[in-house]
Amino acid sequence: MIPREKRINLLKVIAHPIRIKILEDLTQGVRCVSDFEDSLEISQPNVSQHLTLLRTNGIIDFFVDGRLKCYFLKEPFIPDLLQLLKKDYEEDVPTPPCCPVTKKGTYPGERRR
Amino acid sequence: MIPREKRINLLKVIAHPIRIKILEDLTQGVRCVSDFEDSLEISQPNVSQHLTLLRTNGIIDFFVDGRLKCYFLKEPFIPDLLQLLKKDYEEDVPTPPCCPVTKKGTYPGERRR
């Protein structure tokens, strides 16, 4: 997969409320599966499935301590994305010249109107 | 929808190769539907469907010039996201202390091992 597609695929994997929460937790440090069972309110298998998806996509990894699996962040794109998700914007992108009521304006290119 | 969910939903809508391409084109300026039919190689109805999805989610809007619909970017989160998508990272997030071979380490919390 070329880097562009890979990055877009990451977006798709990440764009889920539970998985965003998991990743936010992981930016705070190592977490084991049962930590997530507590903090997210979903079943153990479902936690495991989300973690597996994140792991098979190279976003997280784990180490083992006894019977605990300790997950941690691996993909450096994630912290930047999570921060951007929280950014506030005051204004929309400025509108190109057109009438706000009739929504009429002039196409800047070369096609037949 | 609370802002957090709204933003996550934006991510989900955006996370598609065609729609990313559409948005990249729109960061360059106004485009009409047939511009996209040329630059993306997909059918006219499909272009229209993607544009409708982006529009109903408040990401883009359009003005009218004759029978052309001229689309433009509205959501200010988009340019930042597109830029982040292109960012290069040299290294993974640093691994917490654990053996790289056996993948054994110590859970930092309070649970039974």
Next chain:
DNA sequence: TAATAATATTTGAATACTTTTATATAATAC
């Protein structure tokens, strides 16, 4: 007004994603 051009909508089929339920595995404790 009829024909054409630009775009949108609808429907359906295929596919992908998500969650639930049940079961499996592997490590520790007894």
Next chain:
DNA sequence: GTATTATATAAAAGTATTCAAATATTATTA
């Protein structure tokens, strides 16, 4: 060794996305 705990996997059911095909709409041109 048996029971228990932590986690994973599999199968099935439900839900959502995607795209293609056909049709509709609207503005312009002839």
